[in-house]
Each structure stands twice: as structure tokens, then as C-alpha cells.
Amino acid sequence: xxxxxEIKNLNKSFxxxxxxxxxSLTLYKGENIVVxxxxxxxxxxxxxxxxxLMKYDSGSIKVLGQEIKDLNAVELDALRVKMGFxxxxxxxxxxxxxxxxxxxPLRRNRPDLRKSEMDDIIKETLDNVGLYxxxxxxxSELSGGMxxxxxxxxxxxxxxxxxxxxxxxxxxxxxxxxxxxxxxxEMQNKYNTSSITISHDMYCARITGNRLVALIDGxxxxxxxxxxxxxxxxxxxxxxxxxxxxxxK
Amino acid sequence: MVGGSxxxxxxxxxxxxxxxxxxxxTGDIGRFTIRFFREFWRxxxxxxxxxxxxxxxxxxxxxxxxxxxxxxxxxxxIQSRPTLERFGAEAWLPAxxxxxxxxxxxxxxxxxxxxxxxxxxxxxxxxxxxVTEQLDAMxxxxxxxxxxxxxxxxxxxxxxxxxxxxxxxxxxxxxxYLGVNIGDTVSFKLxxxxxxxSLEYADALPAFVKSFFFGFAIGxxxxxxxxxxxxxxxxxxxxxxxxxxxxxLLIFIIDLIAVQIADFLGIx
Ligand SMILES: Nc1ncnc2c1ncn2[C@@H]1O[C@H](COP(=O)(O)OP(=O)(O)OP(=O)(O)O)[C@@H](O)[C@H]1O
Ligand SMILES: [Mg+2]
Numbered sequence: 319x320x321x322x323x324e325i326k327n328l329n330k331s332f333x334x335x336x337x338x339x340x341x342s343l344t345l346y347k348g349e350n351i352v353v354x355x356x357x358x359x360x361x362x363x364x365x366x367x368x369x370x371l372m373k374y375d376s377g378s379i380k381v382l383g384q385e386i387k388d389l390n391a392v393e394l395d396a397l398r399v400k401m402g403f404x405x406x407x408x409x410x411x412x413x414x415x416x417x418x419x420x421x422x423p424l425r426r427n428r429p430d431l432r433k434s435e436m437d438d439i440i441k442e443t444l445d446n447v448g449l450y451x452x453x454x455x456x457x458s459e460l461s462g463g464m465x466x467x468x469x470x471x472x473x474x475x476x477x478x479x480x481x482x483x484x485x486x487x488x489x490x491x492x493x494x495x496x497x498x499x500x501x502x503x504e505m506q507n508k509y510n511t512s513s514i515t516i517s518h519d520m521y522c523a524r525i526t527g528n529r530l531v532a533l534i535d536g537x538x539x540x541x542x543x544x545x546x547x548x549x550x551x552x553x554x555x556x557x558x559x560x561x562x563x564x565x566x567k
Numbered sequence: 568m569v570g571g572s573x574x575x576x577x578x579x580x581x582x583x584x585x586x587x588x589x590x591x592x593t594g595d596i597g598r599f600t601i602r603f604f605r606e607f608w609r610x611x612x613x614x615x616x617x618x619x620x621x622x623x624x625x626x627x628x629x630x631x632x633x634x635x636x637x638x639x640x641x642x643x644x645i646q647s648r649p650t651l652e653r654f655g656a657e658a659w660l661p662a663x664x665x666x667x668x669x670x671x672x673x674x675x676x677x678x679x680x681x682x683x684x685x686x687x688x689x690x691x692x693x694x695x696x697x698v699t700e701q702l703d704a705m706x707x708x709x710x711x712x713x714x715x716x717x718x719x720x721x722x723x724x725x726x727x728x729x730x731x732x733x734x735x736x737x738x739x740x741x742x743x744y745l746g747v748n749i750g751d752t753v754s755f756k757l758x759x760x761x762x763x764x765s766l767e768y769a770d771a772l773p774a775f776v777k778s779f780f781f782g783f784a785i786g787x788x789x790x791x792x793x794x795x796x797x798x799x800x801x802x803x804x805x806x807x808x809x810x811x812x813x814x815x816l817l818i819f820i821i822d823l824i825a826v827q828i829a830d831f832l833g834i835x
Binding site for chain 1 (some may be wrong): 615692694696699700703704705706707708709710711
């Protein structure tokens with residue numbers, strides 16, 4: 319199978335805080351990997367390194383065959399257009415309306431499009447997340463779940479090949495978070511993306527993840543399908559399931 | 568080279584912590600400035616955003632600048648009159664007030680007002696964009712936030728401040744004209760004639776030139792503070808606050824340096 323993202327022996331530390339130690343992971347085309355890990359274990363740091371938001375100390379990250387470290391600013395920007403990023407905090411531009419939030423990446427990266435074509439894409443993407451009616455609202459007027467959905471729409475508007483979801487369902491009620499999980503699944507099939515999802519939400523991990531990776535002590539501690547990890551005898555892995563699943567369903 | 572780094576290490580050891588932080592921050596601002604000039608020349612030039620920022624930061628400050636400079640022009644005139652009268656020199660009132668406004672009070676007052684209004688708004692805006700990861704979001708969607716947010720704002724403040732200063736000067740002079748007319752009647756034309764007869768090229772030029780530096784300092788400090796905001800909403804408040812404090816201080820320092828340079832060049 320063709321790999322779209324290859325992380326090898328990634329190391330990253332902040333001062334004496336050694337967050338990632340020889341972390342490795344390979345994402346294949348069309349696959350969704352869910353990364354599990356305790357709060358503060360370095361999950362966000364890992365995907366931020368992958369999109370070039372953070373510099374890593376050593377190791378290699380290859381996205382669509384290109385080594386992130388070796389790219390200059392222009393090449394990195396070109397590559398980033400093929401990656402979508404859904405932030406833990408949504409990170410919507412709060413001076414812009416929902417529509418403008420989606421228009422911004424389009425206008426900046428697709429100067430070839432006419433205004434009407436952009437409007438069509440924006441409408442289609444917002445329709446997909448069920449928020450076309452909110453196109454003229456400001457982020458401050460949205461609920462948490464709506465913000466997450468707009469964040470999702472904004473990440474998908476450029477039709478990226480790889481999408482990173484940083485805790486897309488955290489902080490939402492069970493009903494909304496299962497809705498978001500279903501939406502992610504739907505979008506993955508529709509846009510044919512490969513993705514990495516960070517989640518503590520076992521329902522989300524079960525329905526969206528083809529493969530699960532447990533990030534423990536800065537390394538890829540274990541990986542496998544949901545069932546494989548669920549039936550694991552390892553104490554560290556068991557806790558994800560006993561604590562996570564216990565709350566849902 | 569080795570001796571140099573040893574020296575720096577030694578100094579670092581000996582300095583009290585607070586000073587060390589201050590020195591480090593000065594270095595950071597220096598790097599930030601260098602980055603500004605590097606990115607300034609790079610494409611894309613973000614012309615649209617520069618114009619939008621000129622409008623948002625510059626044009627919207629006109630009312631505040633107008634009111635304050637008008638009042639200062641008026642008050643300065645009223646308060647100078649008794650002193651000049653004592654020497655029998657009331658006729659010099661327009662000239663004296665005009666020179667103080669154009670040379671010093673106009674630029675510095677306008678810059679301070681803008682440090683308060685523009686500096687804090689840039690600091691708070693960028694600070695909240697930073698802590699809510701909006702700058703990161705921009706970066707991952709292929710737009711360089713330093714270029715799009717920081718460079719455009721610094722350009723806007725650098726070029727709008729002189730415009731604000733010139734307008735502020737004119738409004739202050741108008742205030743002064745009204746002030747003169749409280750005591751006796753002088754026609755508008757005569758007032759301006761008196762002001763401009765006493766003014767020289769050397770009065771206006773250094774004041775105009777230093778306005779660019781004031782504007783640059785306000786934009787730079789506001790952006791720097793916001794861009795390096797600490798996590799949390801408290802960090803945003805602190806960025807806005809220290810943007811005002813530091814840029815106000817810088818304005819006085821630039822003013823001091825400008826007067827020395829003008830003196831040195833013989834433009835006095
Ligand atoms: N910019 C930074 N500077 C210093 N330390 C950082 C920075 N970003 C993250 N860290 C540290 O790296 C570690 C991992 O952080 P990270 O945000 O990746 O955690 P996480 O696994 O995403 O947790 P959560 O589930 O709570 O989001 C933490 O100990 C954090 O303190
Ligand atoms: Mg995180």
C-alpha cells in the first residue's frame with residue numbers, strides 16, 4: 319500500500335521535558351489512524367510537527383514523500399494546501415464570519431477560482447457539515463459543537479489529501495460528539511482523505527479508526543485495530559478502554 | 568569568538584534575573600525587527616491587507632487624535648498668553664505656539680495617543696489570535712501569518728502616523744487660533760501667516776521624519792507583544808498592556824535620539 323505520511327524515530331523535547339522519544343508511525347492512503355494517549359503525552363505536539371508548525375529535534379517526517387525538515391517556506395506552504403488541520407480549540411478567525419473563514423484559505427491558495435466558484439465550494443462544504451444557514455454568523459455566535467463543525471469544514475474546503483483532527487469531539491455532549499464522529503466518517507468517504515485523529519473518545523475511535531495507536535511515554539507503544547487493543551492484556555492499554563468506554567453507551 | 572561567548576556567559580551569570588529577562592527580550596525584539604525587514608521584501612506583498620489596516624488603524628484614530636490635539640492647541644495658547652503679556656510679546660503668541668506644536672507637541676502627543684489606541688488594539692488582537700491558535704491555523708492553511716498579520720500592520724502604522732501627525736498639527740493650530748481669538752481678534756489668515764512666517768523648514772522636517780519612526784515603533788511593539796503572547800486570557804491582557812507601556816517609552820526615547828541627530832546634522 320502507498321503511504322502518505324511516514325514518521326520515523328521522531329524526537330522532540332521542550333527543555334528537559336522529553337515529550338516524544340523515537341516515535342514512529344506510518345499512515346497509508348485512505349486510512350484513518352486514531353492516536354490515543356493521556357493528556358500531555360505529546361499527541362498535539364506530534365501532529366504539529368507533521369504539519370511543520372513545530373520544529374522537531376531529530377528523526378524524519380515524510381508527507382506525501384517530502385521530508386518536512388528539508389522544505390523551504392514556499393514548498394512547505396504548497397504542501398500544506400494538501401493537508402487539513404482541525405484544531406483542538408477550533409481556532410476559527412474570530413473577526414471573520416463563518417463564510418469568510420472558509421473563503422480565506424480558498425482565496426489565498428486558489429487564485430485561479432472565480433468568486434462564484436468559491437461561493438459554490440463554500441456552500442457545498444458548509445452544506446456537508448449542515449451549517450449553511452450559519453454562513454453569516456461570527457464565531458462568537460456559535461455553540462461549541464457548531465464551531466467544531468466549521469473547523470472541520472474549513473479544513474476540508476481545499477479538498478486536502480491528509481487531514482489531522484485534534485480532539486474533534488472533546489468537550490461536547492455525547493449526542494453531538496457521536497454526530498461529529500459520524501460526520502468525520504462521512505467526510506472521509508466523500509473526500510477520500512487519509513487522516514490522523516487524536517481522541518479520547520472511544521466511540522469516535524471505534525467508528526472512525528481503521529487502526530489505533532497508543533502514544534505512551536513518547537513512543538508508539540502499541541498499535542492495532544480497535545478489537546485488538548480492546549482485548550489487550552497490557553495494563554496501560556486497558557485503562558483507555560475501561561475509563562473511556564465506561565462513560566459512553 | 569570563544570572569548571566573546573565566554574564573556575556573554577559570565578555576564579549572564581552575574582546579572583540579576585530580571586535584567587537577564589530584559590536583555591533577552593531586547594534581543595528578541597531585535598530579531599523580530601530583522602525578520603520584519605526580511606519578510607517585507609518577500610512576495611506576496613499583501614497590498615489589500617495593508618490598505619485595510621491603514622483604514623482600520625489609521626483612519627479610525629482620526630477622531631481621537633483630532634479632539635486631543637484641538638484641546639491641547641487651545642489650552643496651550645490660553646496658558647501661554649499671560650507669560651507673553653508680561654514681556655509685552657503677545658504678538659508672538661501664534662508663532663510660539665505654532666513652533667511648539669509642529670516641532671514637539673503635535674508628533675509626540677499624536678504618537679502617545681496612538682500608542683494607547685493602536686498599540687493596545689494590535690497587542691490584544693494578535694495576542695488573542697496567538698492563544699486561540701488562529702495564527703497557527705493561518706500558517707497551516709498556507710498563509711504566512713508573520714507576513715499577512717505582522718508586516719501589514721507595521722507598514723500601516725508606519726505610514727499612517729505621519730498622516731495623523733500632520734492632521735493633528737493642523738487641528739491643534741486651529742485650536743490655537745480659537746485660543747488667540749479669546750483675547751483679541753486676529754483673522755484666520757493673519758494667524759496662519761504669523762505661524763508660517765516664523766516656521767522654518769528645519770522645524771517641520773525632523774518632526775515629520777520622526778513620526779515615521781514613532782509609527783514603526785508602535786506597530787512593531789504591538790505586534791511583538793501580541794505575537795509572543797503567553798497562553799491564556801491573562802496573557803492577552805498583559806500583551807496589550809505592555810504594548811502600550813513599552814511603545815510609549817520608546818516614543819520618548821526616539822524623540823530624545825531624534826533631537827540629538829537633528830542637532831548633530833545642524834537642522835535646528
Ligand atoms: N509550546 C510548548 N512549549 C513548551 N512545552 C510544550 C509546548 N507545547 C506542548 N508542550 C509540552 O509538551 C507536552 C505534550 O503536550 P501536548 O499538547 O502534545 O499534549 P496532548 O497529548 O495533546 O494533551 P491533551 O490531550 O491534553 O491535548 C506537555 O507536557 C506540554 O507541557
Ligand atoms: Mg492536545
